[in-house]
Amino acid sequence: MTLSASPAPPTRPRVSATVPLDAVPVARERTFSPFNLIALLLALISIALIVWPLVNAFIGAFVIDGELDLDAFARVFSDRQFHIALTNTAIIMITAGPLAIIVGAVLAWLNERTNARFGWLSTVMPIVPLLVPSIAMAVGWVFLGNERAGYLNALPRVVTSWFGPIDPAATGPIDIASWGGMIFVYTIVLVPYVYLVVAAALRNTDSALEEASRMSGAGVMTTLMRVSLPAVMPALASAALLVLIVGSSLFSIPRTIGTAARIDVLSTYIVRLTRVYPAKLDEAMAVSVVLLILLGIAWWGQQRVASRGRHSTISGKTGSAAIIELGRWRPVFRAIMIVYILLVSVLPFMALLFVGLQPYWTATIDPAVLTLKNFEAFFGPPGELPRRALMTSILLGALGATISMAVVAVMVHWAKERKGTASRLVEGATKAPGAISHIVFGVAILVTFAGPPFMLSGTLGILLIAYFVMYLPQASTGAEVARGQVGNELIEASAMSGASRSQTFWRVLIPLMLPGLAAGWALMFVVIVGDLTASAILAGHSNPVVSFVFLDIWDNGTLSMLATLGVLVSIVTSVVVFAALLLGRGSVIAGRPGRRSAKKGGSQ
Numbered sequence: 001m002t003l004s005a006s007p008a009p010p011t012r013p014r015v016s017a018t019v020p021l022d023a024v025p026v027a028r029e030r031t032f033s034p035f036n037l038i039a040l041l042l043a044l045i046s047i048a049l050i051v052w053p054l055v056n057a058f059i060g061a062f063v064i065d066g067e068l069d070l071d072a073f074a075r076v077f078s079d080r081q082f083h084i085a086l087t088n089t090a091i092i093m094i095t096a097g098p099l100a101i102i103v104g105a106v107l108a109w110l111n112e113r114t115n116a117r118f119g120w121l122s123t124v125m126p127i128v129p130l131l132v133p134s135i136a137m138a139v140g141w142v143f144l145g146n147e148r149a150g151y152l153n154a155l156p157r158v159v160t161s162w163f164g165p166i167d168p169a170a171t172g173p174i175d176i177a178s179w180g181g182m183i184f185v186y187t188i189v190l191v192p193y194v195y196l197v198v199a200a201a202l203r204n205t206d207s208a209l210e211e212a213s214r215m216s217g218a219g220v221m222t223t224l225m226r227v228s229l230p231a232v233m234p235a236l237a238s239a240a241l242l243v244l245i246v247g248s249s250l251f252s253i254p255r256t257i258g259t260a261a262r263i264d265v266l267s268t269y270i271v272r273l274t275r276v277y278p279a280k281l282d283e284a285m286a287v288s289v290v291l292l293i294l295l296g297i298a299w300w301g302q303q304r305v306a307s308r309g310r311h312s313t314i315s316g317k318t319g320s321a322a323i324i325e326l327g328r329w330r331p332v333f334r335a336i337m338i339v340y341i342l343l344v345s346v347l348p349f350m351a352l353l354f355v356g357l358q359p360y361w362t363a364t365i366d367p368a369v370l371t372l373k374n375f376e377a378f379f380g381p382p383g384e385l386p387r388r389a390l391m392t393s394i395l396l397g398a399l400g401a402t403i404s405m406a407v408v409a410v411m412v413h414w415a416k417e418r419k420g421t422a423s424r425l426v427e428g429a430t431k432a433p434g435a436i437s438h439i440v441f442g443v444a445i446l447v448t449f450a451g452p453p454f455m456l457s458g459t460l461g462i463l464l465i466a467y468f469v470m471y472l473p474q475a476s477t478g479a480e481v482a483r484g485q486v487g488n489e490l491i492e493a494s495a496m497s498g499a500s501r502s503q504t505f506w507r508v509l510i511p512l513m514l515p516g517l518a519a520g521w522a523l524m525f526v527v528i529v530g531d532l533t534a535s536a537i538l539a540g541h542s543n544p545v546v547s548f549v550f551l552d553i554w555d556n557g558t559l560s561m562l563a564t565l566g567v568l569v570s571i572v573t574s575v576v577v578f579a580a581l582l583l584g585r586g587s588v589i590a591g592r593p594g595r596r597s598a599k600k601g602g603s604q
Helices: 034-062 071-077 080-113 120-131 134-145 151-161 179-203 208-215 220-231 233-249 252-261 266-275 281-312 327-356 373-378 381-418 420-435 438-449 460-470 472-484 488-496 501-529 533-538 546-556 559-591
Strands: none
Touching: 034 281, 034 381, 034 420, 034 438, 034 460, 034 501, 071 281, 080 179, 080 220, 080 233, 080 266, 080 327, 120 179, 120 327, 120 501, 120 559, 134 151, 134 179, 134 252, 134 327, 134 546, 134 559, 179 233, 179 252, 179 327, 208 220, 220 233, 233 266, 233 281, 233 438, 252 266, 252 546, 266 281, 266 438, 266 533, 281 438, 327 559, 373 381, 373 559, 381 420, 381 460, 381 472, 381 501, 381 546, 381 559, 420 472, 438 460, 438 533, 460 472, 460 533, 472 501, 488 501, 501 559, 533 546, 546 559
């Protein structure tokens, strides 16, 4: 007789500890939980703040008594100053734009593909220009490149004086108040926008084709021009569009250097229309619509390039990038990066510092006359308005950064959980302002919120709304990066333990996202504190901010106080940025992928 084992009774499957948690089905909340409702409301409010001012401003400017009235366009197109401003803007963008793209792309390639990196300094290089706000950098370059009293012009005269007398009326060789000066400063301000886009694209592409090119005998520059840059052509097209959007909105450079050079551009033309009495808001909106159409055409061209470039991007990334050994060219390329950092931050800051330490601006630096009296005056009665403006900007920067990062963190997590239409809705809401000129948004927000029923003219509220809308893309990018660093396994584990979405968000996600959110918060803080576009349109003596006071002091000619304010603003933003970097540095270093080394002729 044989014994047969009876079939074991059926048992419920058990989840092994080795099974990934994200493979375990978890019942999700399908009803509108409080977290879902809050996220949806925030997304709808964000969309409303973007769309409504634009639509309202268009209707208010061009619909009179229920009928379409385009007389504002006729007045604008008949104004000779408009054609001059449009032509000058085109000249600057045609020259400074390509230069910024070339410099930014080369710097990104040097940092991502070669051994010219400076380690941690190269990691922070994209945000170095933010340490000195654009208005302060423009004024700093006025102090450096003024044809008579500029420090860079005084230095060669000191050297030539060793060999004989110099003409006291001598000028140059540098004149920042010129077409060359305008194009130069525009270029160095726009470079970081190209760098950020192209560097991200290079990190996400495989270097196999570049290695194959070098193994076939191609040189470093040949590989760069024929393989590396064509592979990221869609990113270059996106960077070009971003340069056009940002460049057409820049106000600090044309308001300072451009005014001295008598070069008018569209941004100064639009702001001037909003500042006259009575304000010509309909004409300002008409010019904004023209600018929006031009940017729309550029966006269409960028989309065509991106669609054609999809099949030319490098695919099959292996997770590491080969580093090109530059050999004897390494010191040369490192010197180029050092020169860039000097141009965008160190030299302008030093010029501001020396002017702030002098009783009045002179071309020579005499240690015997350097004094702290200007800084003492800033904290005394003479500095009441600049001091109040600095405190207001710090308050707006902290509030705006905190609100923006909190809102987008909720929306980004909600969209990632739900996917589909919700994800596209949030992405569109947070990225749309990046495709619209800040000048256009500034005019639209002024038209919508300055008068009844809101009556926010001259208040901090209208500035806070403008900052939130205009810099929403920056906030969302920081939140998306922070959210992407948190694996879904932790979310699933929290749900299996019975935690609600709100509890998971606050107790699990936020602590893990904190380093990325802190970096995003710092970026938002410095761009809000240094903003001039919205400030020039929406700020006044009742709600002064740093950039508005900069222009006020500039017009009054009190250059020592202007330099003092620039130094203090740069110190505040630098402290905030480096504090955030120190907070997130551990996660950045831990998350950086390993990279292989390759010699110019092949890999090893």
